[in-house]
Amino acid sequence: MFSFLHMASFTMKIHCFQRNFSFSSSALVPVQLPSRMETHFWYILPDEVKSATLLNQYLDILSPCEKENVLRMHGDNLKKSALLARALVRTTIARYQINSQVSPTSLKFRKNIYGKPEVDWQNHYDRNPPPLHFNISHTSSLIACGVTLDSPIGIDVEEKQRTTKNNILSFARRYFSPHEVESLSIISDPEIQRLEFLKLWTLKEAYVKALGRGFSAAPFKNFTIRFRAATKGHLHLSGNSNSKASEIIVESSDDPKTLTSNWQFALLELTGSHYAAICKEKDDDTVEGKGSVPMKLTVRKTIPFVEDQCISGKDALVLVGGL
Amino acid sequence: MASASGVSMSLSSITCSFKKNQVPISSLKSVSMPIKGKSFQSLRLRTGPSRLRVSCAAKPETVNKVCDIVRKQLALPADSEVTGESKFATLGADSLDTVEIVMGLEEEFGISVEEESAQGIATVQDAADLIEQLISNK
Secondary structure, three states, rough: OOOHHHHHHHHHHHHHHHHOOOOOOOOOOOOOOOOOOOOEEEEOOHOOOOHHHHHHHHHOOHHHHHHHHHHHHHEEEHHHHHHHHHHHHHHHHHHHOOOOOOOOOOOEEEEEOOOOOEEEEEOOOOOOOEEEEEEEEOOOOOEEEEEEEEEEEEEEEEEOOOOOOOOOOHHHHHHHHHHHHHHHHOOHHHHHHHHHHHHHHHHHHHHHHOOOOOHHHHHHHHHHHHHHEOOOOEEEOOOOOOEEEEEEEEEEEEOOOEEOOOOOEEEEEEEOOOEEEEEEEHHHHHHHOOOOOEEEEEEEEEEEOOOEEOOOHHHHEEEOOOO | OOHHHHHHHHHHHHHHHHHOOOOOOOHHHHHHHHHHHHHHHHHHHOOOOOOOOOOOOOHHHHHHHHHHHHHHHOOOOOOOOHHHHHHHHHHHOOOOHHHHHHHHHHHHOOOOOHHHHHHOOEEHHHHHHHHHHHHOOO
């Protein structure tokens, strides 16, 4: 009887080994689902992925449609970022091991009625699928994926050295709210002004992406993002990088009522080179009261199937709004 | 067309082999796989209407101006392939680029583009068509 059991487990082990082997170096390290208070932030640096074998491995997990889209991109760098973006999303969600049948390749995606991508659990789940939300953003040098449980999320990343072709204030006057234009125009140093512009841009993008109803549903001009200092009731306009901002709030231009009751933000600086803005809907329990609740963040750098690294400290510097 | 004949060829060859080996009819179901192949899917996608176009196609000069503005914004070399068919996304434009491109088009053509209209722009042609529509509405 014992030998029979041994045989069964031995066969199982061989089977598992073979499955892992197909991912050559190692399988994806599984991760626990975030709690409702948490946000998981995963990112990949394209420059750290050089192996053609690895890139082919990533290509293999994509759907035929995704592969077509990747190959349609103009030039190798764009193809690579498009590939890594899809590979990051698929491998990240598969890690949460919600169901043993979910693998990076088996995941299906769809778009909501406004075009925001979401997981299509299909028949992976008999009853209610896990309320896993995600959002991706990429620049040529960093690709990120944010994951939450049970709350819409939007993220946006931007290179700190990104310049605009248009004059910053002209651009802001055209697209930002009057308050934001004012907060930028009082900055005399053009470099600081550019950086503050990028912070506002990423935060506004993250908010619109979290809303998930498309650019036109929340025109940039109709809402203001501002930074608020720790002391209660003392409002700073953003612009001074030395201001002790403790939270980011969003206000509607049409309706003076603050929208913060629904949304929380965090702004990070990654590896000194990128800004990352995260916007997530607040958990019902934290909506009570006017107090701000910093976002509980876990930042991980990854090269799927190769290595994962928990990032903290100056490599994931929380500028505002996160823990 | 070529793909259609390809499928019918493989159908007949499979039928032949089945006859030889006297495999039960039910296994012919596996033949349906090639029909669901990529080539048919893409055909379906192309023949379906992608967008309801109200305006006529824009003048070539407009399309060329848009191409120039796009090339400048994305810092693409002068010889890079940018045509009416080119999608902003595949050229590498992210959201900030797209917004800057729209701003550049507004300045170049003296028009104002609403957020709803801007969201619908996927290709250079879309942008050129929208520009001419806005100009004619002025």
